[in-house]
Each structure stands twice: as C-alpha cells, then as structure tokens.
Amino acid sequence: MVATLSVITLVSSALLGGVFALTKGPIEVAMTAKTNSAIASVSPKFDNDPSSQIIAVEYSGKSYKVYPAKLGDKIVGYAIESYASGFSGRISIMVGFSIEGTINSISVLSHSETPGLGDKIETSKSDFNVQFQGKNPQEFRMVVKKDGGDVDAITASTITSRAYCEAVTTAWEVFKLCVVQKEKQGGE
Amino acid sequence: MSKLALISRGIIKENPVFVLLLGMCPTLGTTTSAINGMGMGIATTFVLIMSNVAISSISGMIPNKVRIPSYIVVIASFVTILQLIMQAYTPGLYETLGLFIPLIVVNCIVLGRAEAFASKNGVIDSAVDGVGIGIGFTLSLTVLGAVRELLGSASIFGMKLINSDGMLVFVLAPGAFIALGYLLVIFNKLKSRTS
Numbered sequence: 491m492v493a494t495l496s497v498i499t500l501v502s503s504a505l506l507g508g509v510f511a512l513t514k515g516p517i518e519v520a521m522t523a524k525t526n527s528a529i530a531s532v533s534p535k536f537d538n539d540p541s542s543q544i545i546a547v548e549y550s551g552k553s554y555k556v557y558p559a560k561l562g563d564k565i566v567g568y569a570i571e572s573y574a575s576g577f578s579g580r581i582s583i584m585v586g587f588s589i590e591g592t593i594n595s596i597s598v599l600s601h602s603e604t605p606g607l608g609d610k611i612e613t614s615k616s617d618f619n620v621q622f623q624g625k626n627p628q629e630f631r632m633v634v635k636k637d638g639g640d641v642d643a644i645t646a647s648t649i650t651s652r653a654y655c656e657a658v659t660t661a662w663e664v665f666k667l668c669v670v671q672k673e674k675q676g677g678e
Numbered sequence: 679m680s681k682l683a684l685i686s687r688g689i690i691k692e693n694p695v696f697v698l699l700l701g702m703c704p705t706l707g708t709t710t711s712a713i714n715g716m717g718m719g720i721a722t723t724f725v726l727i728m729s730n731v732a733i734s735s736i737s738g739m740i741p742n743k744v745r746i747p748s749y750i751v752v753i754a755s756f757v758t759i760l761q762l763i764m765q766a767y768t769p770g771l772y773e774t775l776g777l778f779i780p781l782i783v784v785n786c787i788v789l790g791r792a793e794a795f796a797s798k799n800g801v802i803d804s805a806v807d808g809v810g811i812g813i814g815f816t817l818s819l820t821v822l823g824a825v826r827e828l829l830g831s832a833s834i835f836g837m838k839l840i841n842s843d844g845m846l847v848f849v850l851a852p853g854a855f856i857a858l859g860y861l862l863v864i865f866n867k868l869k870s871r872t873s
Contacts, residue, residue, distance in 0.1 A: 516766035
C-alpha cells in the first residue's frame with residue numbers, strides 16, 4: 491500500500507521535474523517577450539534592450555523597475571513599471587516617459603477589475619488611457635475630476651480610476667528620482 | 679460498447695455540463711467569452727485523456743485503500759504539466775484562464791471518470807471515454823461562452839458584431855447562472871425529444 495503510493499509519487503515527481511526543466515527556458519522567454527512588447531508600446535523609439543538594463547528605484551519604501559530606453563548612447567525615455575490597489579486587486583501598469591517628462595503612453599500589464607466596468611482601463615476597451623498621452627504631469631493634475639483633478643474617470647468605476655491615477659503618479663515620482671540620479675551621474 | 683457510442687455518450691447522453699452537472703466551477707468561472715470557454719475545455723480534455731489512460735493502465739496495481747490519493751496524484755501531475763506547457767507556449771491563454779488551470783485537479787469530471795470508468799475498463803476504451811467526455815465538456819463550455827459573449831459584449835470569438843456594449847450582467851457571475859439555466863432547459867428539451 492505504502493509502496494504503491496510511494497512509487498506513484500516518485501514517478502510523478504520525476505516526470506514533473508523533467509517537464510519543468512524543459513519548459514523553464516520558454517517560460518522565461520515568454521515573460522521577457524511580454525515585458526518587451528509592453529516597453530515597446532509605451533516608450534519613445536529606442537534601439538537598446540531595456541529589459542537587460544533594469545534600474546531598481548526605491549520610492550516610499552517600495553522598489554520599482556525602470557527600463558531605460560536608449561537611442562545610441564543617449565537615454566530618450568524611461569518605461570516605469572508601477573502599481574496600485576484597485577477595486578479588486580492590484581493594477582500593474584507600464585508608463586512610458588520621454589526624457590522631458592511627458593507621458594508617452596501607458597500600457598496595462600495586469601489587473602483584476604470588473605469586466606465591463608473597471609476593465610475599461612485597457613486601451614482596447616476604452617479611451618480612458620488615451621487622455622494621459624502627451625501630458626506632462628507638472629501641469630496635468632493626475633487626480634479624477636471629482637477630487638479636483640484633470641482626469642475624466644470611467645463611469646461607475648471611480649475607485650479603479652483613482653487607483654490608476656495613483657499608479658501613474660507613483661510612476662511620475664519614480665521618474666523624477668531617475669532624472670535626479672542621471673544628472674548626478676552626468677555631473678561626475 | 680462501440681468506440682463511436684462511447685464518444686457520443688460523452689457528448690449527449692452523459693454530457694458533463696448539461697446532464698451530469700459536474701465541473702460547475704470552471705464552467706461558470708471561465709466562460710466569459712467563447713474562446714475562453716474553448717480554451718478551458720481543451721485544457722480539461724487533455725487532462726481527462728491523459729489521466730484516464732494512466733489510471734486505467736495502473737489501476738490493477740493500486741490497492742483499494744489508496745485508490746483516491748493515487749488518482750489525485752496522477753491527475754495533479756498532468757495538470758501541473760499542462761500548466762507549465764501553457765505558461766511556456768500560450769502565455770496569453772494562460773493568463774486569462776489563470777487560477778482555473780490548477781483547479782482542474784479538483785474538477786469532479788476528471789476524478790469522476792477515473793473512478794467510474796477508467797479504473798474498471800481497458801486503456802483504449804478509457805482514452806476514448808476521455809475524448810468523448812472532453813469533447814462534450816469543450817462543446818458545452820464553448821456554447822455557454824458564446825452565448826454569454828454574444829449577450830454580454832455583443833461579439834463572438836472576439837469579433838464585434840454590432841457597435842454596442844451588450845448586457846453587462848451576462849459577463850458577470852449572475853449572467854453565467856442565468857445562461858447556464860436556459861441552456862440546460864434547451865439541451866434537455868432537445869435530448870428528450872430525440873430519445
């Protein structure tokens with residue numbers, strides 16, 4: 491009895507180990523491809539490989555991933571991975587900034603908002619995303635209109651919209667830290 | 679029973695969703711669109727066939743007392759294999775189905791077929807039974823997904839039919855129950871008429 495069960499579990503785990511070893515590479519490739527396509531869709535034109543040059547930036551106790559987009563040797567922008575708590579779980583976004591600080595574009599990486607309501611943050615579902623494009627957060631107040639800002643919230647999804655704005659604001663703060671770091675390095 | 683009868687039994691007479699009402703958790707949870715339902719169905723079919731074959735070939739060696747744990751280990755292994763493969767080669771589908779893939783382990787149909795059919799029948803018959811039940815499950819989930827997508831987002835297989843948002847309730851959880859209920863009625867009406 492014990493022997494049979496042991497043999498079955500042993501064979502199963504050996505099989506799983508084999509499959510894990512075989513799929514490990516492709517899984518990593520698939521994940522990098524996803525990050526790369528998100529970076530490419532938000533950043534200004536670049537010719538380097540941003541996902542191999544990740545900078546980790548600390549902001550209010552949390553670490554954020556920043557992908558520098560370079561054309562030649564010059565940094566032309568940053569893609570910043572940011573997140574906030576939405577209506578039902580974490581909303582992860584990738585915000586692309588040009589080096590002057592304007593938002594190039596934003597792509598939603600993952601979320602679990604209500605289908606048909608909160609999921610309008612996806613570019614394919616509504617134009618909510620588009621209103622951030624080409625805006626500079628210095629003059630564009632990234633708070634929903636209800637709270638005195640400039641952002642048109644998604645109807646019936648104010649909590650989602652607020653969380654989204656929070657994530658973009660975080661990305662903006664991280665961006666400012668990046669610029670400060672870069673100027674320090676440039677001065678040395 | 680002939681192989682063809684085995685397959686058609688899985689699709690009509692013992693349709694897992696509309697007749698046996700097994701595996702309701704993935705049925706209700708993943709059918710927000712036709713393509714999601716189909717993906718879930720195909721994933722479950724894979725696990726069904728593999729676990730049916732494995733279990734029918736080793737069932738003679740398993741003592742009665744550790745039957746269920748052994749079946750669960752076999753099923754869980756195939757689900758994990760499937761999960762790794764999907765993550766590697768179909769990351770898009772893997773992300774949409776998300777938590778429901780590991781939950782195939784506890785899908786009543788898979789263990790139900792192992793216990794009720796595969797443990798008592800030969801390898802080939804068990805494989806055919808897996809195919810039949812799998813097709814039945816996939817078709818049911820695709821139909822349910824298509825109905826919910828059509829009513830809820832006015833599109834089918836991702837193609838927009840009319841430029842409207844549709845009735846949101848059908849994409850959300852209550853719509854799953856409503857659509858399933860009506861489909862059950864229609865399926866059983868048609869079934870009773872033919873038999």
